[in-house]
Amino acid sequence: MLCLGLDMGSRYTKAVIMDQTGEILGSTVLRTRPPFEGIAKEAMGMALEMASLKEGDLDYVATTGFARFSVPFRQIQITDLTCAARGVIMLFPQTRTVLDIGFQSTRTIRILPNGHVKEFKTNDKCAAGAGGFVERSARYLEVNLEEVGSLSMQASNPVSISSVCAVLAESEIINHVSDNRQVPDILRGVHNSLATRALGLMRRIGVESELTMVGGIALQAGMVEEVEKVFKMKVNVPPAPQLVAAIGAARLGLNRLMAKQAG
Numbered sequence: 001m002l003c004l005g006l007d008m009g010s011r012y013t014k015a016v017i018m019d020q021t022g023e024i025l026g027s028t029v030l031r032t033r034p035p036f037e038g039i040a041k042e043a044m045g046m047a048l049e050m051a052s053l054k055e056g057d058l059d060y061v062a063t064t065g066f067a068r069f070s071v072p073f074r075q076i077q078i079t080d081l082t083c084a085a086r087g088v089i090m091l092f093p094q095t096r097t098v099l100d101i102g103f104q105s106t107r108t109i110r111i112l113p114n115g116h117v118k119e120f121k122t123n124d125k126c127a128a129g130a131g132g133f134v135e136r137s138a139r140y141l142e143v144n145l146e147e148v149g150s151l152s153m154q155a156s157n158p159v160s161i162s163s164v165c166a167v168l169a170e171s172e173i174i175n176h177v178s179d180n181r182q183v184p185d186i187l188r189g190v191h192n193s194l195a196t197r198a199l200g201l202m203r204r205i206g207v208e209s210e211l212t213m214v215g216g217i218a219l220q221a222g223m224v225e226e227v228e229k230v231f232k233m234k235v236n237v238p239p240a241p242q243l244v245a246a247i248g249a250a251r252l253g254l255n256r257l258m259a260k261q262a263g
Contacts, residue, residue, distance in 0.1 A: 001257055003060040004047065005250030006040055007080065007243075008032065008067035011103035011132075012216065014243050015043035017051050017058070018250035020258065022090065026051030027243055036070035062253030064245050078252055080245050081109060081117050087248030088212050089115035092236045096208035099198055099227065099235075101217045103132045106194070108202040115248075119205045123197065130194075131217045137173055137190045141183050148187055152222020155188030162193070169193065191223045195230040202231070212236040214244040 002025070007014040009032055017026040026047040033039055040063075048055060063074045064083040071077075088095050089111060098109040110118040123130065138145050159176045163169040176186050194217075211233055217223050218241035228235050238244055 001059045001254060002053070002057055003062060003250045003253040003257065004044055004058050005083070005246040005248070005253060006043065006061065006063045006065075006068075006071060006074070007083070007246040007249060008036060008040065008063060008065035008070065009080075009102065009245075010066050012242065013039050013043045013065075013067075014246040015040075015047040016243055016246040016250045017047050017053065018247070018254060020254055022251065024247065024250075026053070027240070027246070029242055032067070036067040037072060040071045040073075060253045060257045062249040062256070064249040076253060076256055078249055081107070081120055083245040083248035083252065084214055085109055085111040085117045085248065086115040086251055087244035087246070088214060088238075089113075090247060090251060091238050091244070092210060092212050095210045095212040095236060097202070097206075097211045099202065099211060099213045100215050101131045101194060101198065101213075101223075102215050103130060103135070105130050106198055106201060108198065108205055110205050110208060121201050121204045123201055131215065133169065133194065134190055134217060134220070134223075136170065137187065140170065140173060141177070141186060143183060143187070149220030149222050149224075151184045152187040152191050152220065153225065154184040155222070156182075156185065158185050158192060159189035160192075161189045188222055188226065191220070191226040192230070194223065195226040198227065199230050207231065207233070209233065210236055212238070214238065214241045216242040218242075 001020045005016045028046040061074045064080045068077040100107045106123045109120040
């Protein structure tokens with residue numbers, strides 16, 4: 001049996017094809033853009049091509065993410081919190097706490113051993129507490145987003161960014177540039193700002209080991225190192241952290257399919 005898991009995120013659309021053993025046969029990541037049905041089909045097609053499969057080979061389609069209702073060829077839609085938790089528990093079975101820094105929001109999740117969500121909190125502040133702040137900062141500093149993580153690791157004297165408002169935080173960055181502060185130090189300050197806000201959010205639900213970080217920002221080495229420094233603990237990072245919710249959607253879709261066939 002084969003299931004397509006589609007994570008229709010606000011910034012990126014992720015697709016994963018999984019078989020009943022949990023093996024991932026194909027995957028892809030595309031920039032989300034309207035029409036959502038079109039980008040969903042494009043992502044599906046690329047994942048199918050990677051797996052050397054055809055659309056007719058798929059038995060089930062499960063969607064998650066903010067645009068999960070916009071995919072008419074789905075069999076089931078599942079919340080991204082549920083999918084992220086299930087994806088994490090597949091990859092790191094001992095994880096009990098998840099940090100998900102997305103483009104629009106940061107979420108902290110406590111999960112049970114079976115992968116069910118026990119409790120979660122979402123940042124209720126400005127966009128300065130979410131991953132989009134990193135992208136805007138990189139754009140202002142004229143740095144490619146793919147370079148942010150490595151540049152942040154080169155910081156020798158990180159700046160402080162204390163504003164909880166994105167507009168004011170960007171003003172702080174402008175001031176640091178005017179003061180001739182180095183780009184790596186500014187980017188490390190951005191990462192520290194996000195990590196500090198994430199810790200405050202995590203404390204509201206309690207930090208349990210293990211801690212796993214998911215979402216595309218976990219690809220940035222400087223961000224991961226800053227989270228470990230601020231949280232004072234080791235952080236698990238999946239090989240493809242941006243795919244975790246899609247992986248969870250595929251697994252849950254397969255579980256649903258197998259339960260229907262058994263019943």
